[in-house]
Amino acid sequence: MIFVEDKDLVIPGDVLADEEYHTGRGTFREGKNIHSSLVGLVAVRDKRINVIPLQSKYIPKRGDVVIGEVTDIRFSMWNLDINSPYSGFLSASDVFGKEKRDLNKAFDVGDVLFLRVVDVDEVKKVKLGLKGRGLGKFKDGILIYITPTKVPRLIGKKGSMINMIKDETHCDIIVGQNGVVWVKGNPLMERVAEKVINMIEKQAHTSGLTDRVRNMLYKILGKEIDEEEVERIPEVDED
Amino acid sequence: MKTDREVIIIILNNNNNLRADGRDFNELRPLKIEAGILEKADGSAYLEIGGNKILAAVYGPRELHVRRIMRPDMAVIRCRYNMAPFSVGERKRPGPDRRSVEISKITADALRPAIFLEKFPRSTIDVFIEVLEAEGGTRCAGITAASVALADAGIPMKDLIASCAAGKAEGNVILDLSEEEDKEGEADLPVAIMPRSGNITLLQMDGHMTPEEFENALDLAIEGCQKISAVQKEAIKNRYGEENE
Numbered sequence A: 001m002i003f004v005e006d007k008d009l010v011i012p013g014d015v016l017a018d019e020e021y022h023t024g025r026g027t028f029r030e031g032k033n034i035h036s037s038l039v040g041l042v043a044v045r046d047k048r049i050n051v052i053p054l055q056s057k058y059i060p061k062r063g064d065v066v067i068g069e070v071t072d073i074r075f076s077m078w079n080l081d082i083n084s085p086y087s088g089f090l091s092a093s094d095v096f097g098k099e100k101r102d103l104n105k106a107f108d109v110g111d112v113l114f115l116r117v118v119d120v121d122e123v124k125k126v127k128l129g130l131k132g133r134g135l136g137k138f139k140d141g142i143l144i145y146i147t148p149t150k151v152p153r154l155i156g157k158k159g160s161m162i163n164m165i166k167d168e169t170h171c172d173i174i175v176g177q178n179g180v181v182w183v184k185g186n187p188l189m190e191r192v193a194e195k196v197i198n199m200i201e202k203q204a205h206t207s208g209l210t211d212r213v214r215n216m217l218y219k220i221l222g223k224e225i226d227e228e229e230v231e232r233i234p235e236v237d238e239d
Numbered sequence B: 001m002k003t004d005r006e007v008i009i010i011i012l013n014n015n016n017n018l019r020a021d022g023r024d025f026n027e028l029r030p031l032k033i034e035a036g037i038l039e040k041a042d043g044s045a046y047l048e049i050g051g052n053k054i055l056a057a058v059y060g061p062r063e064l065h066v067r068r069i070m071r072p073d074m075a076v077i078r079c080r081y082n083m084a085p086f087s088v089g090e091r092k093r094p095g096p097d098r099r100s101v102e103i104s105k106i107t108a109d110a111l112r113p114a115i116f117l118e119k120f121p122r123s124t125i126d127v128f129i130e131v132l133e134a135e136g137g138t139r140c141a142g143i144t145a146a147s148v149a150l151a152d153a154g155i156p157m158k159d160l161i162a163s164c165a166a167g168k169a170e171g172n173v174i175l176d177l178s179e180e181e182d183k184e185g186e187a188d189l190p191v192a193i194m195p196r197s198g199n200i201t202l203l204q205m206d207g208h209m210t211p212e213e214f215e216n217a218l219d220l221a222i223e224g225c226q227k228i229s230a231v232q233k234e235a236i237k238n239r240y241g242e243e244n245e
Helices: A092-096 A148-155 A157-169 A187-202 A209-238 B002-015 B098-114 B138-152 B179-184 B211-244
Strands: A015-017 A027-030 A033-036 A040-045 A048-053 A065-073 A077-081 A088-091 A112-120 A126-129 A142-145 A172-175 A180-184 B031-035 B043-049 B052-063 B076-083 B123-133 B162-169 B172-175 B187-194 B199-203
Touching: A015 A048, A027 A048, A065 A180, A088 A092, A088 A112, A142 A187, A148 A157, A148 A172, A148 A187, A157 A172, A157 A187, A157 A209, A180 A187, A187 A209, B031 B138, B031 B211, B043 B138, B052 B138, B076 B098, B076 B138, B098 B123, B098 B138, B098 B187, B098 B199, B123 B138, B138 B162, B138 B187, B138 B211, B162 B179, B162 B211, B172 B211, B187 B211
Parallel strands: A088 A126, B076 B123
Antiparallel strands: A015 A033, A027 A033, A040 A048, A065 A077, A065 A112, A077 A088, A112 A126, A142 A180, A172 A180, B031 B043, B043 B052, B052 B123, B162 B172, B162 B187, B187 B199
C-alpha cells in the first residue's frame, strides 16, 4: 500500500507507504510503515520510495566536481570552503608536484577554484584535486548559490537547461555539484543568468519549467535589447 | 452579533469555568506560525501564541570548530534561547542569565530525540530562539518554533516536536497558562512530545499538584501539543504551497 502520490509535498513524520515498499533517500522505516524524514517531494521508483528535499546541504562524495573558495593557506595545503558542513583541502603537491614553491603565489585566500573531490575519509576529511579537464582557478565572474539537490534540474536532461541559458546569455556557466554556480560574461548578461538561475531554484519542483525559462529569457533579453540598443551596442562591439 | 456574544458570556459565567481571558480550561491561546521568514538562515520560523512573539532560526548542519564538543559519530545540536530586553514589562538586563541558560539546555534536549543526528557526524546544528515579546509559556513556544525552523532547514527528523504547558490556577487544572495564570497560579507543567508516537521529550514542573491533578494536566498538555502540531504542519505546507503555483 502506498499512501501518497508521486510529487506530493510531505513533511517529517508523514506516513508514505507500508512494508511492500523499500526505503530510499529521505525516508525511514518505523514498525511496518515508511515515513518521510524531510520536507520534500515524493519520488517513487519501482518499489523504492524517495523524498527529494526542498532544502539541503551538500555532503561531499568521491568523484563530484565542486566549486570552492580558498579560506586558508597552511604549510603544504589550502583549505577550501565547499558550501558544505565539511571543508575541503588541496595538497600543495597536487599543484606543484615535488617542486617547493610559495603556496600563496598559486592560489590566495578568496580565490575560487573548480575542483574534483578525490576522496572523503572516515573522519570526513575531504581531499580535493585539480587533475582533470577544465579544473582550475576562475578569473572574474560571479558566484550563485543554490540548493545542491536542485543542481540536476538546473542542468536539465543532457544539459538542455544550462545550454539554453548559455546560448541565450552568451555567458560561461559552470555548475558544481555542491550547488555553487559560476557565471562569467557581459556584466549585464551575468545578472540575467543569475535571475534565471534563482527562478529555476525556486520552481525546481514544478513541471514545464524549461518552457517557462525560455519565455523568461526571451522576455528579458528582448526587452533589454530594445531599451538599451543605442547605448549598449558599441560597448559590446569593443568586447 | 452583539447579542450573541453577550449570551455566550452569561452561559460560561454560569458554568464558572471562565478564565481571566475568557478561554475554556482546555483552550489554547490564538496560535500563528510562519515558516521560512529569514533570508540568511538555513531555516526559520516566526510564532505568535497569545501575547508571545518568537523568532527561531536554524543554521546547519555546518562545520564545527569547537573540537571538545565534536562527536565523531553524530552532529551536535546547540541552542540559544534569548529574551529581548524589551520583551517583558520591566526592561530585562540583556545577555544570558540562569533562566535562559536552563531553557537553552532543555530546548536542545527536547529537540534532540527527533533529529537524525547520525547523518552529519562532526558537524553542528545551531538553533537560535529570540523572544521578542513574552506573555507566559515562552519555552514551549520556543521549542515549537524551533522545530518548524529545523524542518524548514531541511534537517532530517523523525517527527515535528510540539510543545505546550498545562498547569493549575485558582484550583482548576488548565491548558496553556498565560503570564498572569503562571504567576498567580499553583503549578506549571511544560511538556514537549513527538506527536506521532506520543513520546515525551520534555517534562518539567514547578508548584504543587496532587498525583491526580498531575495526570489530568499531563493529558491536557498532550492534547494541546496535538493541536499545535496540526498548526505546525500547516505552516510548513503553506511555505511551499506558494511556490507550487
